[in-house]
Amino acid sequence: MKSHTxxxxxxTKRRQEIIDITDTVAxxxxxxxxxxxxVLVSAMHITASVFVNDHESGLxxxxxxxxxxxxxxxxxxxxxxxxxxxDNAAAHLRxxxxxxxxxxxxxxxxLDLGPWQRVFYGEWDGKRRRxxxxxxxxE
Amino acid sequence: MKSHTxxxxxxTKRRQEIIDITDTVAxxxxxxxxxxxxVLVSAMHITASVFVNDHESGLxxxxxxxxxxxxxxxxxxxxxxxxxxxDNAAAHLRxxxxxxxxxxxxxxxxLDLGPWQRVFYGEWDGKRRRxxxxxxxxE
Amino acid sequence: MKSHTxxxxxxTKRRQEIIDITDTVAxxxxxxxxxxxxVLVSAMHITASVFVNDHESGLxxxxxxxxxxxxxxxxxxxxxxxxxxxDNAAAHLRxxxxxxxxxxxxxxxxLDLGPWQRVFYGEWDGKRRRxxxxxxxxE
Numbered sequence: 001m002k003s004h005t006x007x008x009x010x011x012t013k014r015r016q017e018i019i020d021i022t023d024t025v026a027x028x029x030x031x032x033x034x035x036x037x038x039v040l041v042s043a044m045h046i047t048a049s050v051f052v053n054d055h056e057s058g059l060x061x062x063x064x065x066x067x068x069x070x071x072x073x074x075x076x077x078x079x080x081x082x083x084x085x086x087d088n089a090a091a092h093l094r095x096x097x098x099x100x101x102x103x104x105x106x107x108x109x110x111l112d113l114g115p116w117q118r119v120f121y122g123e124w125d126g127k128r129r130r131x132x133x134x135x136x137x138x139e
Numbered sequence: 140m141k142s143h144t145x146x147x148x149x150x151t152k153r154r155q156e157i158i159d160i161t162d163t164v165a166x167x168x169x170x171x172x173x174x175x176x177x178v179l180v181s182a183m184h185i186t187a188s189v190f191v192n193d194h195e196s197g198l199x200x201x202x203x204x205x206x207x208x209x210x211x212x213x214x215x216x217x218x219x220x221x222x223x224x225x226d227n228a229a230a231h232l233r234x235x236x237x238x239x240x241x242x243x244x245x246x247x248x249x250l251d252l253g254p255w256q257r258v259f260y261g262e263w264d265g266k267r268r269r270x271x272x273x274x275x276x277x278e
Numbered sequence: 279m280k281s282h283t284x285x286x287x288x289x290t291k292r293r294q295e296i297i298d299i300t301d302t303v304a305x306x307x308x309x310x311x312x313x314x315x316x317v318l319v320s321a322m323h324i325t326a327s328v329f330v331n332d333h334e335s336g337l338x339x340x341x342x343x344x345x346x347x348x349x350x351x352x353x354x355x356x357x358x359x360x361x362x363x364x365d366n367a368a369a370h371l372r373x374x375x376x377x378x379x380x381x382x383x384x385x386x387x388x389l390d391l392g393p394w395q396r397v398f399y400g401e402w403d404g405k406r407r408r409x410x411x412x413x414x415x416x417e
Contacts, residue, residue, distance in 0.1 A: 001140045001279045001417045003314035005385050036142035038179060038276060040316060040383055044392030046332045052239055053231055054185045058219035062228050063235070066211065072344065080336035089340050092331055096341070096376050098235050100330055103242060103381060105179055105274040107144050112272060114183030133390060135383040137316060137416065138276065139140045140279045175281035177318060177415060191378055192370055193324045197358035201367050202374070205350065237374050242381060244318055244413040246283050251411060253322030277415065278279045 004032030004136040007044075012126035016067075018060045021050075021132070022118045025104065026111050028134045035109045037138015041119055042101035044131040047091035049098040049122035052113070067094045067124070091124035098122055106138055143171030143275040146183075151265035155206075157199045160189075160271070161257045164243065165250050167273045174248045176277015180258055181240035183270040186230035188237040188261035191252070206233045206263070230263035237261055245277055282310030282414040285322075290404035294345075296338045299328075299410070300396045303382065304389050306412045313387045315416015319397055320379035322409040325369035327376040327400035330391070345372045345402070369402035376400055384416055 006028045008021060021041070029039055041050045053059070068074060072093035076082045079089030102119060105112040113119075121132055145167045147160060160180070168178055180189045192198070207213060211232035215221045218228030241258060244251040252258075260271055284306045286299060299319070307317055319328045331337070346352060350371035354360045357367030380397060383390040391397075399410055 003416065005314070005383070005390070036144070036276075038177075038274070038316075040381055042381070042383065044395065046330070046392070046394050051235055052185070053235060054220075056220055056223065058222055059228060059231055062218045062220050063232070066232050070211070072348070079340045081332075081334055081340050083336055084334065089337060092337055093341070093344050096329055096331060099238055099377055101381060103179055103181070103240060105144070105181065105272055107274070112144070112274070114185070114270065116185050117183065131392065133383055135316070135385070135390070137314075138142065175283070175415075177316070177413070190374055191324070192374060193359075195359055195362065197361055198367060198370055201357045201359050202371070205371050209350070238377055242318055242320070242379060244283070244320065244411055246413070251283070251413070253324070253409065255324050256322065277281065 001139055002032060002034050006134045008132040010130045012123045015126050016064055017123045017126060019121045020055055020118050021121050025119050025134055029106055029111060029136055032136035034106055034136050034138035037106045039104050039106055040135045042133050044133055047088050047095055047125035049095050049100055050102050051098050051120055051122060052102050052117050054116055055118045071097050088125045094124045140278055141171060141173050145273045147271040149269045151262045154265050155203050156262045156265060158260045159194055159257050160260050164258050164273055168245055168250060168275055171275035173245055173275050173277035176245045178243050178245055179274045181272050183272055186227050186234055186264035188234050188239055189241050190237050190259055190261060191241050191256050193255055194257045210236050227264045233263045279417055280310060280312050284412045286410040288408045290401045293404050294342055295401045295404060297399045298333055298396050299399050303397050303412055307384055307389060307414055310414035312384055312414050312416035315384045317382050317384055318413045320411050322411055325366050325373055325403035327373050327378055328380050329376050329398050329400060330380050330395050332394055333396045349375050366403045372402045
């Protein structure tokens, strides 16, 4: 069995941002030498997400709007968590909804994704150093 | 370490549909010969889901209604993604909410599910050929 | 390849409750002897969740309120599933939203979590015996 671990770092300019990390994940899979296995891509923060969806900028805007209007409005006064001095409770709820990790299958040495599937880092409370783990397991 | 990869194909009659795929996943686990491991069941599309829940038709109706009324109304005019000519932005948001993959543990050669747990494919934009990967890893 | 399987049992006093299980998961990883791998932590019920987020009691209250007010109000009369005699359809929808499982990477024999990440069991319909599987795979 082989394993390979790599950490990606981000520091977004905007507080909410969606970043396509598919190529970086694919590079790590190549470096691992794993032909058949899984790669776990997981945000190491509790106000961020990793998800698989579409590389389409209109959709990214839809996602950010939906997180604000439907999933969890930012409004700091609405949440008890923010009594700790934070203002980011909404980002926690957004992370719970979209999820913080994805597992991508590796087949014949490559990410086994459907034609439109791409892997994204979703930053819900950025403008600071943030990390994602990419961990490959297989043979 | 053993691995085993299989693709399931779907072409639903309705645009939204929930399909129990537990038996097919269990068959693939049996074929793999894996006694201890994980099976990843993952939709290869960005407007579909794989999830674990209950085999109960009233609940399936509740899920479809909830996706429409609470999670993301279909209303094509509401979303920027649909300016590309698509009308399915809501299906993307539904996929993000419910998730597109599940990992089921394998113990003593069998799916290690709780008494009521079943694995489902959730089609949120069907009536066309669609695919789910079933990938077993273990020994 | 090594594997290790353990079942956690819960019987919450309240019907909805959030329980930090990080230390128990870490103990199982230690017992497994796995240095590099994944640990799957998965609820074996369809009205419960496992998720990774913050150990902060104000946030836990926010999550329970958000599940009731935004994600899926309990109101039994609202759901077809409850025609079966159940009253817990909302708990199924909450499980679908938050997810029922998490995969945590193991690096150098330890849970490879970010500084604030903790693993939780989310009980959405408790006051009865419930189970979570912790399954370690790696080497």
